[in-house]
Amino acid sequence: MAFEKKRIVVAMSGGVDSSVTAALLKEQGHEVIGMTMQIWDYGRFTAEHGDTFGSCCSLDDVHDARRVAEGLGIPFYVVNFEKDFQQQVIDAFCDDYFAGRTPNPCVLCNQVLKFELLLRRARELEADWLATGHYARIVEDGGAFSLRKGLDDRKDQSYFLYTLSQEQMKRVLFPLGGMSKDEVRAHAARFSLRVAEKAESQDICFVPDGDYVRFLEDERGAGKMDGDIVHVSGEKLGTHRGTYRYTVGQRRGLGIGWSEPLFVVGIDAEKRRVIVGERKHLERSELTVHQAHWPGKVPEGPLRALCRIRYRHREQPALITPLENGRARVQFDEPQQGVTPGQAAVFYEGDRVIGGGSIE
CATH class of the missing domain: 2.40.30.10 (Translation factors)
Structure with a gap:
């Protein structure tokens, strides 16, 4: 069967995974276009909190993605989704924390930014597919598509992608889904990619220093959710400086004494209460x-x-x-x-x- 060349947009974050994705697809003979999402006002953070912006989607990552694309000889575009990211991801993140929930913004970012807005941009460029560096697989069987785990259990990212629809899976590629991280880094070295040894980001991209409490207070203000720490029995054990500082299962930082170790077992944002109890609770x-x-x-x-x-x-x-x-x-x-x-x-x-x- 003759090779069929496709036009493929690759979501390039500046990391090793998406860079290898682009390099592999180009090596296979496809027409590859690199595209990076600008989702955050990086200057705002560096102006307020110093020069380090050590997470994915930073300004340095945009530069890395551009340089990789130049090295591969593929077109490269930056699309500005700052407004969408603020409204769809950051505002929802803050709303959840101030309502007593612990959100996972990566799920929402994948759902709205990558596989709705970015996929739409890819289609505007008449691309056949949007490819990303996720460790997951899409399997077709009789015209129906299913999302499968990546073969590397340590890196599997299917958990973040459960919102993918049939129509989206029809247009999305995960070239790394059958590889291990070590294999991906070996490909990066083979292609002489400048990001071959780049460390992986661990933090939420818009909270690069890991201090989500500071971020929430910068966004919404401090002192609005102060209240009581209450045992499941109803006994008041202390006070807190914001329900958004706590999450279910948390043990450290409660600042109260008890005969047994206590954990956060619930958050009542309406009454501004952090509810604690023993492990069994x-x-x-x-x-x-x-x-x-x-x-x-x-x-x-x-x-x-x-x-x-x-x-x-x-x-x-x-x-x-x-x-x-x-x-x-x-x-x-x-x-x-x-x-x-x-x-x-x-x-x-x-x-x-x-x-x-x-x-x-």
Whole structure:
């Protein structure tokens, strides 16, 4: 069968994964176009907090992506999504924290920025596909598409991609999904990419110093959510300086004494209360998600599946029951600790993502 050359836009973040993605596709003979999202006013942070901006999507990353594209001899564009990012991701991030939830902005960024807005730009350039450096796979079977885990369990990113639709998966490529990180770095060295040994970012891209409390207070102001720390029994144990400083499962930084170790087991933003209890109070046998997404048909009734309640959580067997108004109930076989409102619960059958939603 003759090779069919395609026009492919590669979302280039300036890191090793997306750089190798672009290099591999060009090596295969495709027409490759590099595209980087400018999503943040980098000058604003450096002016207020110094010169270091050590996370993905920084100004240095944009420069790295441009230089890689130049080295590969491919066209390169920067698209400005700052307004969309502020409205769709940052504002939602702040809203969630001030409502007592712990959001995962990477899920929303992938959903709205990469696979809606950036995919739309790719289509405007008459590209056949949008490719990214995610460690996940898309498998077609009889015209239907499914999202699968990346083969490297340590790097699998399917958890962040559960909102992908059939139409999006038809237009998206994950060339690294069958590789390990070591293999990707070996390709980077083979291509002599300047980012071959670049460290991976660990922080939220718009909180580059990791101080999300400072970021929230800069965005919304301090002192608005001060209140009491209350034991599950109702006893007041102390005070706090903002419910947004706490997340379910947290043990450190409570500043209170008790006969047993205490953990944050709930946040009541309306009453400005941080609720604490012993480890046993972290256990939950079930949860409910809203904004449930099913990449195929919505199940007609309950189904058995595995459920992951945070990125580094090992999936657990559960009964998943679709509910009205885009919700679903998850009933675990064994109680789970650290069920956190605002995080994603993602459902798997083996390595296949069958759905997910945001924990209420």
